[in-house]
Amino acid sequence: MSIDVHHLAGRPVIIGGGIAGLMTALHLAPEPVLLLSRTPLGADASSTWAQGGLAASLGDDDDPALHLADTLAAGDGLCDREMASRILNAAPGAIETLAGFGVRFDRTPEGTVRLGLEAAHSRRRIVHAGGDGSGREIMRALVAAVRSTPTIEVVEGLEARRLVVEDGRITGVLASCSTGPVFLATGRVVLATGGIGGLFHDSTNPLGSCGQGLALAARAGAIFADLEFIQFHPTALDGPCRPMPLISEAVRGEGAIIVDETGRRFLDGVRGAEFAPRDIVARAVWRHLADGHRVFLDVREKPGATFARQFPTIASACGKAGIDPARDLIPIRPAQHYHMGGVAVDLAGRTSVPGLWACGEVASTGLHGANRLASNSLTEAVVCARWVAESVAGSSGDGGKRATATDLPQPDPRSARPLLSRALGVTRDSEGLKEAVRALLPLVQRHDAASDPAAVGLMIAVAALLRQESRGAHSRTDFPHHAAVARRSQITLDAAIAAAREFGSSPMLESVA
Numbered sequence: 140m141s142i143d144v145h146h147l148a149g150r151p152v153i154i155g156g157g158i159a160g161l162m163t164a165l166h167l168a169p170e171p172v173l174l175l176s177r178t179p180l181g182a183d184a185s186s187t188w189a190q191g192g193l194a195a196s197l198g199d200d201d202d203p204a205l206h207l208a209d210t211l212a213a214g215d216g217l218c219d220r221e222m223a224s225r226i227l228n229a230a231p232g233a234i235e236t237l238a239g240f241g242v243r244f245d246r247t248p249e250g251t252v253r254l255g256l257e258a259a260h261s262r263r264r265i266v267h268a269g270g271d272g273s274g275r276e277i278m279r280a281l282v283a284a285v286r287s288t289p290t291i292e293v294v295e296g297l298e299a300r301r302l303v304v305e306d307g308r309i310t311g312v313l314a315s316c317s318t319g320p321v322f323l324a325t326g327r328v329v330l331a332t333g334g335i336g337g338l339f340h341d342s343t344n345p346l347g348s349c350g351q352g353l354a355l356a357a358r359a360g361a362i363f364a365d366l367e368f369i370q371f372h373p374t375a376l377d378g379p380c381r382p383m384p385l386i387s388e389a390v391r392g393e394g395a396i397i398v399d400e401t402g403r404r405f406l407d408g409v410r411g412a413e414f415a416p417r418d419i420v421a422r423a424v425w426r427h428l429a430d431g432h433r434v435f436l437d438v439r440e441k442p443g444a445t446f447a448r449q450f451p452t453i454a455s456a457c458g459k460a461g462i463d464p465a466r467d468l469i470p471i472r473p474a475q476h477y478h479m480g481g482v483a484v485d486l487a488g489r490t491s492v493p494g495l496w497a498c499g500e501v502a503s504t505g506l507h508g509a510n511r512l513a514s515n516s517l518t519e520a521v522v523c524a525r526w527v528a529e530s531v532a533g534s535s536g537d538g539g540k541r542a543t544a545t546d547l548p549q550p551d552p553r554s555a556r557p558l559l560s561r562a563l564g565v566t567r568d569s570e571g572l573k574e575a576v577r578a579l580l581p582l583v584q585r586h587d588a589a590s591d592p593a594a595v596g597l598m599i600a601v602a603a604l605l606r607q608e609s610r611g612a613h614s615r616t617d618f619p620h621h622a623a624v625a626r627r628s629q630i631t632l633d634a635a636i637a638a639a640r641e642f643g644s645s646p647m648l649e650s651v652a
């Protein structure tokens with residue numbers, strides 16, 4: 140591919156072609172914008188795989204205050220209340236916005252949007268499209284809308300490698316394509332790069348999502364929030380397939396139960412049982428597996444005969460694994476699913492680096508706290524994309540004059556993956572985290588293909604080591620209780636490297652709470 144970038148100079152650049160990136164581009168129109176995607180639009184975006192839909196208080200028995208209460212409860216004391224309130228109040232409008240872009244939501248025979256139930260929601264408020272293929276349907280509509288918007292220049296096959304920062308602000312993007320390096324001059328960049336599934340062996344996300352946006356922001360000096368909070372979904376289909384097929388919480392919403400090999404419903408003793416917040420269910424399943432049991436989802440009675448019709452994607456994944464859910468139990472285990480932490484942003488998506496915004500999973504708005512409430516993330520991406528676009532449109536920034544672009548290696552997560560998988564799973568402890576920090580630091584300093592994934596892993600591991608408590612999805616076996624005060628965490632790459640170095644020579648990391 141050969142790209143003439145000169146006529147594109149000065150345009151805002153959006154990095155990432157999932158729901159957050161597409162919505163930001165659409166809201167920016169008619170301002171000309173450049174949208175970079177590593178792959179053909181939608182091909183490797185975790186958005187496309189989303190089964191759960193968008194949470195929005197649309198029911199007659201619901202309102203944003205109830206949605207907020209459920210979000211705060213699931214977030215285990217760490218949500219930013221003000222931010223959460225603003226986002227959840229805007230959620231019903233986000234459904235309308237998507238419908239306006241042509242998304243065909245599932246509806247009742249009367250024509251109203253059908254509302255599903257997922258764990259830790261006190262009301263039916265999950266809006267789906269195409270049953271368990273919500274992400275696919277939303278992406279279909281948004282990709283079509285983007286392709287038919289002449290002011291959005293989509294460049295596929297171009298991967299951002301570095302953000303250029305001069306005098307403390309963004310002046311461009313160094314990218315790479317099949318014909319070599321490219322420099323894009325711009326003073327306005329939006330990261331919409333998704334999550335970190337590719338840093339884990341067991342994940343429900345595309346393996347190509349390995350924290351590239353976090354690495355770009357880290358090298359630009361951005362501040363991150365709550366990086367230690369990684370959500371594990373309790374019901375990934377247990378088998379050899381990687382990434383692991385997800386079995387949506389909506390299946391439990393329709394009555395499926397979790398049992399072990401003896402048929403025992405071992406969540407009986409857990410408050411809320413199958414409907415407890417996701418971190419609690421994931422830990423219970425994890426512990427039962429660690430105790431030598433096998434764990435299954437039983438859909439035979441409920442949803443029963445309607446399962447395959449209601450959940451065609453999941454039924455097909457079961458079929459490929461040789462499981463007939465009408466007759467067989469479905470083996471499950473927890474798998475990495477979502478990153479609550481990310482680049483720290485304000486309500487307009489502004490990061491700590493002037494000229495850099497972030498939207499979607501790569502960002503940390505404070506909505507999710509220590510444990511995301513199911514289906515709040517697509518809602519967040521759609522709601523916040525509008526505010527990000529408004530902020531970008533209201534800013535200026537032409538970018539720098541730098542003409543030469545150097546080629547940087549494509550990030551390779553294979554060295555970091557086993558380290559993160561071992562140390563940063565459903566449960567953590569000081570010994571495992573220190574081991575990960577020790578192994579990751581030299582990888583960061585090698586400045587090769589392993590370095591960016593290792594830098595992301597190092598920041599997460601140091602943040603997890605420093606949080607000496609258990610809260611939400613961060614469960615420390617050596618600190619099993621809440622700390623007296625709930626505090627969001629902040630870190631930068633420099634601080635993580637300094638802490639890791641100091642850790643080699645002093646007990647500093649033992650003593651910081």
Ligand code: SIN
Pocket residue numbers: 190191192386387388389476477512513514515516
């Ligand atoms: C699910 O369908 O269980 C996943 C939904 C989500 O992660 O929000």
